[in-house]
Each structure stands twice: as structure tokens, then as C-alpha cells.
Amino acid sequence: MTERLQSAILAEGLTKSFPGILAVDHLSFDVSSGEIFGLVGPDGAGKTTTLRMLAGIMPPDAGTASVAGFNVAHDPEGAKHQLSYMPQRFGLYEDLTVDENIRFYADLFGVRKAEREERSTQLLQAAGMREFRKRLAGKLSGGMKQKLGLLCALIHRPKVILLDEPTTGVDPVSRRDFWRILYELSSEGVAILTSTAYLDEAERCHRVALLHQGKLLFCDTPPSLKAKLGKGVLSITSSEPRRLRDQLEHAVGISSLVLTGDGLHVVVDDAALRIPEFEARLNSAHVPFSAIQQVTPTIEDLFVDAVGSGASVYVS
């Protein structure tokens, strides 16, 4: 990684409230050059508000944001030249072609003509979109539209990019393409802050901030986050998952139990102790099941464990 003179993105005590809601509550984190940093949390966790404050679109109530060394509040113009912000609904012109959209953004960002051609060819190549240059943006698939939005946001070679849920509604294959572009940018030293409501997508980031109701729950690399759970996670598959659940739902040692399509995902206090106990219990009840396997915790397990099951709304 490149030498770290200063953080590419720095949030210090960012706070924002709207009538009746504290949307972002004293949020601090930093992102270095070449790092892909995930802002992860459900809808309403404060992701978009945070991104807007970093992009200089919304002033914080308290705290400071700086991007590429520029204080966003004091020197918004300086910051703007270094950053690109892609909101959830990026402003593509549906009745313009792919090429025309890119050209439009190049003009907007003041990219010189000679440079523009080279840069757009390179970007279209990386996105696998060269054969779509003449297609109207409105005729692209959801995944392609998102990629085009990203290309337009990258045309002026920003050092920092802020992406708000860029892969929402995008299928897994296009999502992978999208991430391939992000990894390439990261290897060129671009700092990337991306938000997602999908906790499995968080695993692709170098570092993750888990947000809940405007507060930072955890901030670490995905492997370290998983290590924080400190509990065992078991996966049990069965041709009769509902019977499996009925047998285990009140067993001792379980802190969370989720009925999945073909089994259970269970968080327990002590895997080595509980596996034989559960096996004995299922065998004596004659519930068919495959071996009980200890699996790596997911970030979702950590989130649920940290936030707790809250008010129970289970309907019996």
C-alpha cells in the first residue's frame, strides 16, 4: 500500500439530525488511499446522510469531513475536484447513448478532449461495455446502467469515490463485474467508500463500518469482525427443516436460531459442547439431518448479536 501521508477520507464526529430523528450520531472513521471501505447497515442506518456530508452536499450539524486533505465545509471546491459521488439514482440521460453520457460528464468535469477519449476507452474496456457505446442508456440492463454511472463518475480520475448502494438491484454476475472495477481502482490508489444494505457484500470490502441507527457498531476488516462474535456458528441441513427447528428451538446454549430453506443456522455458546448434545437430541427424536457443521460466522451473525433481537414481533 502507498505511503499514508493523510487519510483520503476523514470523518470526525459527524452528526446530523432531521426533525424527530438523529440520522448520524458522532461518526468517526478514516479511509486511506487504495482502500475499499464499506459503510454497511440497513435502510435508515444513516449511510446516505453520511455520504452526502462527505460529498459536501449536506452540511453536518457537528463534526468535520475532509476528502483528499480538503475540509469539505471550508474548501468545497478543492474537495470537489478530487472526489466523485455516485448517488443511488445517478443522473444518466436515458435518451442519450453510452458515449454521449460519458462525454456529457467529461464536459461537466472539464476533462480535455484528448484525455477524454483515452480515459473513456479504458473505462469501457474495464467494464466490458465497449460494444454498447452506441446504445441508449435507457435500453441498458440495471447492472449495465450502474456500471455506466460509475464510468461517468470516474471520467475525471478522482482520488476519492463515494458510492451509495451501487449494486442495489444488480444481479450477481454484474455485481462481480462492478467489484472487479472497484478492485482495479483500488490498485491504482483510489480511495473508495461504498455503502450497502447487504451484509454479505460487506465481505468484499477491505474494511467495514457497521452502522445501526446512525451509530457506528464496529469498524474493522471482515475477518476481524467475524472473530469478534466469540460464539460458535452451526449449520445443520435436513430434508425436514421445520421438524429440525421444532426440536432445537428451545435447546440450551442457543443465542440465535434461523430457519433457512433446507436447515438451520444456529449461534451457540460453545460449539464443541453443543454439537454432540444436538446430535443426540435429533437422533432420539428421529429427525433426519446431515452432519452438524461448525461454520465461519457471517457479518450478519455479528450484527444480530450486537443489536439483539429487539422487540419480538414473532407471530405464533
Add this chain to the structure above:
Amino acid sequence: MFREPLLREPMPDDNNSVVIEDLVKRFGDFVAVDRINLEIRKGEVFGFLGPNGAGKSTTIRMLCGLLTPSSGRARVAGFDVGREPESVRQNIGYMSQKFSLYNDLKVIENIRLFAGLYSVPSNQRRERIEWTLEMANLKGQENQITATLPGGWKQRLALGCAVLHKPPVIFLDEPTSGVDPISRRQFWDLIHHMAEEGVTVFVTTHYMEEAEYCNRLALIFRGEIVALGTPSELKRKSMKGELLLVECEPLGNAVEVLQSAPGVIDAAVFGNALHLVVRDAATAIPRLRSYLSDRSLTVRSIEKIPPTLEDVFVSLTTARDSGKESKA
């Protein structure tokens, strides 16, 4: 035009509540859905996956009686989607992630609206509205403006509105997208509970976190069903090869080097590591170690990991996509 009466006795269908036989939909020369066959059991939570443009929405529209098949047939809740589309529509519920709720109406007003849309008879209205509030756990919230509800509550209200006429089959489109994990788990508990009572649930999604909640999954690609099975069956059987997690330095060079390494089907960066698809993990691991160190890359670890549904999905679709978009 001759219209069949709405509420007819459905044809007996044993235990299958969605039966699809050689279903085809063509738009001009383009075959959007190409002779698909599926049988979905009563009380099953069935997931239907596929990339954008694979024929997923076209299939759902046919199953909901909104689009007439070009050939083949499908029966939903005992009704033929081509000949009895109105009966089909009376017997299904549909809920989309893009809520069909009116945000500026109160909770109770949305429920009443749907009771009216589904023509719930007036003598049952009160009971069905009560049931919906109860089921969605929204008692006491009747007068809240829908827009002000937290995401998970809206989701339950949308589900309540979609099932208040007690349909035997419900269609859910990315039902828990963007919802926090706890609300999502509660939502799926609700779905599984309905399934246990015999409701058939047909889910479409791009999110593998949602797919894990389905009893069985079908993957549609270019109009054809390319995989069918339980989530664990798909993970066990459908991957074209095995998955390795490789930690090495420097990462950027390693991807390029590995993409052309013998036996490697695919290599991609994943966070601080690499995901590699290889033909056979046992033989590949020692070979990759020496291959990487010969090229002065430092290997920290190589281990076989279980594939996720997303890996399966990508593997199955790119394997069939002979070079067109996969090698971007």
C-alpha cells in the same frame, strides 16, 4: 368477449400448486422463456433466480396471469394461466420490493384499499382486516402514515396487504431488500409460518441472502432452467469445480498470474484475498503454492472453502456464457 366466472372450482392438482409444462414465451424472434418445466409443492418456499434479462420477469408475469404463454401451459392454484387468467389473479398475492403501498395513506387505509381491490365480501372485511393487522403485527399502528413506518414494518404491511384475501399462492419479489437483518429474519419466520399452513411461496430475488431461505431454488438463464435443487444441493453439485481462498502478496499481481495458471477456471479479488475456482482442490493446492512462489509471490494461505450460492450462480451462468460477457 366471453369471460369465465371468477370463482370456479380449481382442478385437482394433488399436492402441486404451481405446475409448469413446456412453457414458452416469444416476443417476435426472441425466445424469452424456452420450454421450462417446474412443479412446486403446496407449502413450499420456492426461489426463482436469474440475471437481468434471463426470462425471470416474463415467467412471473405469465404465472400471475398478466401475460399469455406462446405455448405450453402453467397452472397456478389449479387454474390455467392462459385460459383462466382472472381466476389465477384472484387466487394469488403479489408483493414487490418496490412497495405497492400508498405512502401518504394510513396503515389502515392501505389495508382497506387492498380489501376493496381484492373484492373481499363485505361480511368478511372486518375479520380480514383484523387478521391482516394481527399477522403483520401492526395492531395499534392503524393510524400511522405508511411513509413514517420503519422499513421492516412496511415490509410486513405490504405482505399483509398482499395476502389479506387468503391466496393459496403468493409471489414475492426481493421482499426483504434493504431491511435490517433482524427484521429480515422476522419476515422470513412469517413466510415460513404461512408456508407451514399450506401457502405456496414463489420468491424471485438477486440476493443470495434471500435465496438461502428457500426450500428449493431454480436458476433461469437465457430462458432455460439451468439448475434446480435445495440450496445445499446446489452448493454441492452445481459448481464447475471447487473454490479456494488464497491469501498472498501482492494481491494485484497474483490475480493476473493466477488467471492463466493451469487448472484455474476463474480468479477474482475478494476483499483482502482471492477466490479461485479450480477443477480439483486437492491437486491444485500444492501446485498453486509452487506456481506462485516461482513467480516471487508470497503465499500466506490456500484453503478450500464451501461455495456460496452466489458462487454457484456466477459459475453456472458464466459457464454457459461462452465468452460474451464473462471475460470483461
